[in-house]
Amino acid sequence: MLNINQSKPRICILRTDGTNCDQETAYAFNKSGGESHLVHVNQLRSSAAKLSDYQILAVPGGFSYGDDIHSGKVLSVELASFLNEQLRRFVDEGKLVLGICNGFQVLVRTGLLPWGELGSIKATLMQNDSGHFECRWTNLLIEQNNCVFTKGLAGTVVQYQAAHGEGKFYTNETTLQKIEQARQVVFRYAGAASGQPTQDYPQNPNGSLHAIAGICDRTGRVLGLMPHPERFVETFHHPNWRRASLGEPHGMPLFRNAVVYAAQTGAGC
């Protein structure tokens, strides 16, 4: 846990037109010991705020710029055009980046995922196979790898709510193999009973290849996922807390891992 003598890690919760999971994401980080700040992309563009003042960057869910053209596309273009250098430095300095839902779409479309190549799009999140928006709870198997956010959770199955219309992870076979071989897959949609990765609808709500729900970069410090960990940070967030004890809310360890890592490394501040 955090040493009380350390100052709290600062999290930049990036907002723009149509961002709408910013406040609950900020709450999840704050509950985990961080200090969240809601920062509009215009503040970064005008230099009224600087990415370098933060240790964690979170791109929350929502419909940035209406998800026009492609989901997350317009914000991705904006980040890659105006904040390219700041972003690159942020990642290179060993800081953490988290993209949830629309934020995952943004990280993939900027090229930060899978390989930190800003401006180069190697994978995509396509329209769900069902053809429409889906809001439902999913089981997610956490893979063994170097991802900072899921440290100590490998092999467990967590439940997060998914809520998206464009969440089907897709890329070509070569890229997919490289991602798999580098152990960059962090979350996979799993069957309710089996706990194993599944392509079956609706446990896999969008038809993602290899049941991929979230990936990280090679460093394990940039994570993107479609389902919403910030929607399960209180016991009562789960639809069936009245039926059974589910232990600590499943989203909490993810945010705590990030905050603890940022506090311990103290990168850049």
Place this chain on the structure above:
Amino acid sequence: MAIQEVRVQTVPYLEDIKGKYLLHEIQNTLHITSITGLVTAKVYRLEGISAQQAEFLTRHLLAEEVFQIYTVNEAIIKDADKLVEVAFKPGVMNPETGSILKAAADLGITEIVAADSSYEYGFYGTLTDAETEFILTGLLVNETVEMVVTEKPATLIIKGKPGGTRVIPIRNMDDAALLELSNDNLFLNIDEMRAIRSYFINLDRDPTDCEIETLAQTWSEHCGHKTFKATIMVDGQAKKPFYQRLRESTGQANHPLVLSAFEDDSGVMHFYDGLALCGKVETHNSPSAIEPYGGAMTGSGGVFRDIMGTGTGAKVIASTDMFCFAPPDLPDTDVPPGCLHPHYLLRRVVDGVRDYGNRMGIPTNNGSVHFHRDFRAKPSVIVGAYGLIPAADAGKRRPVGGDLAVAIGGRTGRDGIHGATFSSGEMTSRTIDVNASAVQIGHAIEEKRMSDALLRAREEKLIRAITDCGAGGFASAFGEMGEDTGVRIYLDRVPLKYQGLAPWEIWLSESQERMGLAVAPKHMERLAAICREHNVEVTVIGEFTGTGKLELFYHDEPVGELTMEFLHHGLPERVMTAAPQEHSLPVSEPDLPGDWEQVCTQVMQHLNVCSKEPIVRMYDHGVQGSNALPPFSGIAGDAPNDAVVIAPVPGQKYGAVIAHGLNPVLNSIDPYAGSIWAATEAVANAVASGANPDELVLIDNFIWPYPDEASLFDLDRAVDACVDFVKATSMPFISGKDSLSSTYRAPDGLVLKIPPVLCISCFGRVADVAQTISTDFKRPGSIIALVGQRDVQQMGGSAYFDITGATSPRVPLINPDQLIATLRSLHRANHSGAVLACHDISEGGLLAALAEMCLGGDMGAAVSLPANERTDYSLFNETAGCFLVELADQAQLEELFKNVPHIILGCTTAEQNMSVTQANKNIFNISTARLFTAWQKPMQEVFGGC
């Protein structure tokens, strides 16, 4: 200027998802089998740049090579048997345009002067022209807002010369001429037209179009609520206006939690920690009937702005949707002329609610859909919104003289002109043609960023007063805000989407995503800075004065001047006569069922009983991270709860509960009993979920046929029911709305009255969301009890009578005095923690409630029906205010419910089977799986699996 055309398509080796589902729908819903394949492509048109620039933009913005291919200025679907492109009509705002321009500019391309996007569809197979036409009109093109593109447009820029201001020679008009002026345009009656004529005769001049349109809007039924303010004559006796009766009942209830009732854009009650909850429910029937997607979107957007316009601005925390449609399998030939098919309407309304609420980041988590054949001419589309605001910022605010009149949000176009007057008129087969301009496509992101900016401005105390620009646009917003002071507006200062609007059009436009503010001059600079940071446009368009007048200018020319006194108080008061109509429904009772399994599955798949989960799954009901009791839960997440509970303040355990009730079938048979049922159902849903009946408030929505004497009589009964309900329960109405245009007139003169709907919404507060209850059975071996008073002979209007073809005027008549005792008792039981599961009885009766509880717990039940009740009636009676309760043991039951009617029905079982006995005789055993399949089937057929 040159237009570059870019076309983008999914790579051929991947499935074209959009095409796949359209094909399925054409084959299975439109039953066209000659079509064998369908591919889609997105088309972008970019005006003012070179082909090379378009190529660059495409590679960096419009297409992603991972999964897409593209062409520039070249066809992309080349081998289709038929190729059709569908675009928005010029002047219909395409929300995507702004994003294209922004992203292009971010990429360094700033020369684009206009842009648009649309879709191309390539059909394969031996389709006839008639079949293609049918696909277009039935599925792909809504001619109100869309068109088939037959040739490349010469330009995308909308130009126009502004029309001038006309003077209408009303002083010389006789009654016939006045009525002609009113019809199809102003929708005022002869008395009202004469009042306007007198006003201008006294002024010794004729009115401008701005003036007469302002009066028509302010005096419209939609904005003026003339019927609700009229004295009602019943049997020669004068009764107080509906409005007054409802308000007086609220006053008499004197509820300690009410902060603001019927005075602001929404009703407000105290919450916790110095916060307040507000609620508003609106109808959007007329626009949704002719353009369901845009209509539903603008309905949602409008009700959200009502919350944003409460006090000095509330945050929207939840959204609800209640719909009434004709059955989706209605034969095409039964759809009246000028009306759209309910299958199309239902899906497009759901799409509209989904796209607006999801994009705004507002959880849509409570709602229902009701079906009845008589909604075939016009659906009822009801959308609600709830908000959170510091109590100190709540309460109606008034501008003071010298404040700036400020427009914020989207630009003004020729959208929705005459929306207010249109909503107030009857729908006819001509409605679609005449009022096409009354509908538009909503732009949720515009409203979202405006909301972000406004909340910030509220926190910094920059806003004196705020209101929504809804029906009637600026005329309504500033006309109302300036009532006490007077207001002067310079119409030429209003930012426009395109040139060519006449002054009266700017004033009356109902372009969405706009609000009106009163701001002290010293705060304007800071407000503008906040808006800039949020990409929101804000403009000073005038000032509040001390003249008591509405003054309109256009480029320094006066174009309108009315006294606020005449505008707001010049409307002649109405006296309306109500007379009873025969509700002569014969009594025809069904035989006892021979095949119980068949009858049970029929009830479960009745459209008013069946699962609506496929709709709920398309709404983001978890955004804002507040859900504490979601719309569906249980082991497989597919069992419905009665209400929704949210904890809207992160880190706090207190919550808000939201529920509703409506039953148009009962309202048609017996307006009084049906209205009591609706109110009972609303509060029963809330209390079943853990709410305290003494901490709930109500919202009314009357959606009624045009108030002729008979409909007015029924409405009078419904209002009396509401008042009686408040008297008995002390739960007050704090907001409400009426829409009295549910009448359709066909070209052959046939008049169709759409069933009257009274939708009662309720909301309240719960101290601890951990003390709320879900409906799913928790464990085998529990006691199942029935709590509440019912007379099972009251079967009229039930789903069971509907499927058996039986009829009866005897509908459930609930005694509100008995009800409140039951509710308080149930609340104490829920609060004690002894209740494991609770579900209220509504459509489908005891059987449906029991089945849903079994579904949630993945278990079964063994129940024994009271020996003195007719078996089928006992199972299928739909008396609201009765509950199934799961308890650990019998002693608890007797202790908790000793003062209210209750019986033990049986127990939960581990086997997924429902066994029903009566007087020690086995009636039937049925596999619960069989019931669930039937219950889930109807909406899966409309919306696909889930």
